[in-house]
Amino acid sequence: MNDWIVTNAPILIIATPLFAAFLTPLVDRVSKRGRDAMVFVATLITLVIAFILAKNVFDNGLVVYTLGGKSVGLTLPSGYHVPVRIILEVDGMSVFMAMISTLTSFVGLLYSFSYIKGEGSGKYYTLFLMMLVGMLGMEMTGDLFNLFVFLEILSVSSAALIAFYARKGKPLEASIKYIIISSLAALFVLFAIGLLYGEYNLLNMGALAGEISSEATFTFTTQIAFILLFASFVLKAGAAPMHMWLPDAYGEAPGAISMVLVAATQASLYALLRVCFTVYSMAIDASTIGIILISLGLVSIFIGATMALIQINMKRLIGYAAVAEIGYILLAIGVGFFELAKVGGGGVISEYGLKALQGGVFHIFNDVLDIGLLFLVAGAVIYVTKESNLNKLGGLAHSMKYSSIFFIIGMAAVSGLPPLNGFASKILIYESVYKVSPITSIIAILASIFMLAIFVKIFHSVFMGPKLSEFATCKEAPKLMLGSMAVIAVIMIFFGLFPDFVVNNIVNPAVNALMNQAGYIGSVLGGV
Amino acid sequence: MALETTGGYWSPVIWLAAFIVAFLISYIIWGMGEKKHAKGEQEKPFLSGMEEPPKEEVHIRAENMYWGFTDTLRGYYDFMKKIHTGIINDYVLWFLGMATIFFIVVILPEVFK
Amino acid sequence: MKSEGLSPIVQTIAGILFPMILIFSFYVIMHGHLTPGGGFQGGAIGASAVVMLIVAFGAKNIEKKIREEKLSAFESIGGVVFIAVALLGLVMASTFMSNFLVGDIIFGKIPPFGSNLGILNSGGILPILNLAVGMKVIGGLSAVVLVMALASKEEKNDI
Amino acid sequence: MIYNVPFLAVVVLIAIGAYALLFKRNLIKIAIGLTILESGVNLFLITLGYREGDVAPIYTNLPSGRGMVLPVPQALTLTSIVIGVAVLALILSLIIRIYRKYGTLDSHEMRRLKE
Numbered sequence: 001m002n003d004w005i006v007t008n009a010p011i012l013i014i015a016t017p018l019f020a021a022f023l024t025p026l027v028d029r030v031s032k033r034g035r036d037a038m039v040f041v042a043t044l045i046t047l048v049i050a051f052i053l054a055k056n057v058f059d060n061g062l063v064v065y066t067l068g069g070k071s072v073g074l075t076l077p078s079g080y081h082v083p084v085r086i087i088l089e090v091d092g093m094s095v096f097m098a099m100i101s102t103l104t105s106f107v108g109l110l111y112s113f114s115y116i117k118g119e120g121s122g123k124y125y126t127l128f129l130m131m132l133v134g135m136l137g138m139e140m141t142g143d144l145f146n147l148f149v150f151l152e153i154l155s156v157s158s159a160a161l162i163a164f165y166a167r168k169g170k171p172l173e174a175s176i177k178y179i180i181i182s183s184l185a186a187l188f189v190l191f192a193i194g195l196l197y198g199e200y201n202l203l204n205m206g207a208l209a210g211e212i213s214s215e216a217t218f219t220f221t222t223q224i225a226f227i228l229l230f231a232s233f234v235l236k237a238g239a240a241p242m243h244m245w246l247p248d249a250y251g252e253a254p255g256a257i258s259m260v261l262v263a264a265t266q267a268s269l270y271a272l273l274r275v276c277f278t279v280y281s282m283a284i285d286a287s288t289i290g291i292i293l294i295s296l297g298l299v300s301i302f303i304g305a306t307m308a309l310i311q312i313n314m315k316r317l318i319g320y321a322a323v324a325e326i327g328y329i330l331l332a333i334g335v336g337f338f339e340l341a342k343v344g345g346g347g348v349i350s351e352y353g354l355k356a357l358q359g360g361v362f363h364i365f366n367d368v369l370d371i372g373l374l375f376l377v378a379g380a381v382i383y384v385t386k387e388s389n390l391n392k393l394g395g396l397a398h399s400m401k402y403s404s405i406f407f408i409i410g411m412a413a414v415s416g417l418p419p420l421n422g423f424a425s426k427i428l429i430y431e432s433v434y435k436v437s438p439i440t441s442i443i444a445i446l447a448s449i450f451m452l453a454i455f456v457k458i459f460h461s462v463f464m465g466p467k468l469s470e471f472a473t474c475k476e477a478p479k480l481m482l483g484s485m486a487v488i489a490v491i492m493i494f495f496g497l498f499p500d501f502v503v504n505n506i507v508n509p510a511v512n513a514l515m516n517q518a519g520y521i522g523s524v525l526g527g528v
Numbered sequence: 529m530a531l532e533t534t535g536g537y538w539s540p541v542i543w544l545a546a547f548i549v550a551f552l553i554s555y556i557i558w559g560m561g562e563k564k565h566a567k568g569e570q571e572k573p574f575l576s577g578m579e580e581p582p583k584e585e586v587h588i589r590a591e592n593m594y595w596g597f598t599d600t601l602r603g604y605y606d607f608m609k610k611i612h613t614g615i616i617n618d619y620v621l622w623f624l625g626m627a628t629i630f631f632i633v634v635i636l637p638e639v640f641k
Numbered sequence: 642m643k644s645e646g647l648s649p650i651v652q653t654i655a656g657i658l659f660p661m662i663l664i665f666s667f668y669v670i671m672h673g674h675l676t677p678g679g680g681f682q683g684g685a686i687g688a689s690a691v692v693m694l695i696v697a698f699g700a701k702n703i704e705k706k707i708r709e710e711k712l713s714a715f716e717s718i719g720g721v722v723f724i725a726v727a728l729l730g731l732v733m734a735s736t737f738m739s740n741f742l743v744g745d746i747i748f749g750k751i752p753p754f755g756s757n758l759g760i761l762n763s764g765g766i767l768p769i770l771n772l773a774v775g776m777k778v779i780g781g782l783s784a785v786v787l788v789m790a791l792a793s794k795e796e797k798n799d800i
Numbered sequence: 801m802i803y804n805v806p807f808l809a810v811v812v813l814i815a816i817g818a819y820a821l822l823f824k825r826n827l828i829k830i831a832i833g834l835t836i837l838e839s840g841v842n843l844f845l846i847t848l849g850y851r852e853g854d855v856a857p858i859y860t861n862l863p864s865g866r867g868m869v870l871p872v873p874q875a876l877t878l879t880s881i882v883i884g885v886a887v888l889a890l891i892l893s894l895i896i897r898i899y900r901k902y903g904t905l906d907s908h909e910m911r912r913l914k915e
Binding site: 145149152155156159160163166168169170172173174175176177179180183184186187190191193194197198203247248251252307310316 | 814821827830831834837838841844845848872873876879880883886887890891894895897898901902910911912913915
């Protein structure tokens, strides 16, 4: 039984939430509590499978799963030189992202049990599970068109969830902006897939990487396809000049959904990394792309931090902080890609390039945890006081003690104060980015201090100060909310105190998987 | 135990131990300070005879927390507010604009090479 | 009854036509693996039948008969059947969604290669998947149109 | 030249869609523009698979001696159309709600979330 689960883990991790998503409306008609229990069990199973899959991938490398094939590993049916079926290709990086997605969704689910009541809740959980399916599908699949389909599932379900509080006007506006921009980006991805299919008659990412990396068959249309893919995934990842949908969407979504949306944005970032590092790696002009990523990162950090300062709505402010955090990741990944370009795919990357990649990938996990915790606290504050305007809030620490402690932990982590996880990944980024050019490192450190100033502002104006009359009656957030915040805080403290354990065991396999294009191609074209 | 970074290493546990030790030392020094704390009349802030306003009004709200900073950067912030228009058409314009910039930066040198 | 919807002539004809369109939709769904059609197209035809009823009888009256919860339940039954058959492929045969019905009695006959007249009893699990998707699309699309019709009528109170 | 006409049609459709998305103020027109752009991309996918003088990829009473057009782009287009339906349904129901809440369909007025 156990190895049956291990061999079929890549598809079970997608099938369980999908099955639960379709089952929810049926169970919902029977009993509300039964539905909650079923959804909880399904997300828990997905989390367990994610860790089983992670263990399997960390032990024996890349796992390939062919849907509908005679045997699991049969990527090339007899007599074919080209993979035909949908092949799930799970390497260190996709398992790293799967852990993030399942963990965030599990904690988000715990959180949303406490405030999702009433008649619309059945649809809320279906969409929540469909969002999880979209994220995991994007991270697991080795097929480019399948990536497009899961990207669309993710976009549609998260747009519907952003507009969950449809009685208020703003969530509707945020949702329509999000869905129009996302479906436009997805159409560009589809156009790029059409170009690649027209060029190579292939849809599988591994086989495509094989074709693209060989100089003979690299053509001009493939470069145009890369630009379309790159621009769409950079938009979906929320980088600087195209970031404006992100604070709208994060600011207006229900409490737990803002956190899961952060993980959804990281899933698009994963797709960007997959396209840059694995599918195209050295075929395109990697150093220019590296420089573009670095500049996008810097602009994101600068705009995210400065715009966050003048915000009045609490969740919208954290949304801009999320843009800045994505800027850090793009900066680190850009430096890593720039170094990889110098060495040219085959050789060994320079020491600080490797550290930059480790810092960037580690910061993806930290970013989701830190910004996620802040969104949970903001959700608790809004749930208790029904007020999200910072000017009207004040003196909540008197009644909401635990939430304010969690806010301090989140604040310290996001702005990179030493003992916590934010600092561990940011120190990696600062020191390695410094080698490329000191200015980038200076801007990164300044922005980090800026972020501290921003969150001190929230902390002071929301939690400190005298007990205001209008909030005299409000009491602490419900137990479930505090429980989910505690789970995230414990993980953050653990990551903060033992970063070397995390980097060596979880981040390094992901980084090596990113740089190991040959392994990715080989496992599909039968060379493994 | 330590995380190797480019310039050296970072081990939070040792840092935490040093932090606790430093905290204890400073706590002891703080403890040796004056115990007597003026109660009653002396404790009130001297506002040149004015009556101290109730705490609610004094609490600095979020908007004017960094008033000085946002005011000096008035030019930059007005420009940023103007850019973030919140209209869907501008979002699409940003996306298509950035796509063309990527196109120009990456593809055109390729063409003229 | 007469508050909305079209004239009685249209309503009676709609009543007669409704089962016929459903039969045609079922035909398109079940022949998905032979002739152009399949789950989505057949389901769309079925949903057009329900939309015809909504236009003829008015959204409020239809809402009384076909409640939106029933439609979404019907839709999720389709989804559950789809995933169950795919998981069965995993349990019975080697991998997820593998065609375990090939060579079986139901839908198992293997058609001759090249041009043939098309054997309905072939295609393994494909017809079942088509049926599941057809149920899902009929339920889904008609629920969407029903809710949108109701929403646009609700001028006064805010749902 | 005649075989390039579909690709010209794709370029024209995408241009119209992009124009509507960029310059039209009415939300419904933006939704229509998105659908036009989507049909342009679908047309592009379909014409990729075309081979001169071939028949649709169906075995049932296939006229003998005729080759077949590539079936894979048609499957891709089918999925894209299904997704297009879902996205359009969501956008239109949002527009219905927005019209009731904001009282206007003009994208320049619907911007409470601005700076």
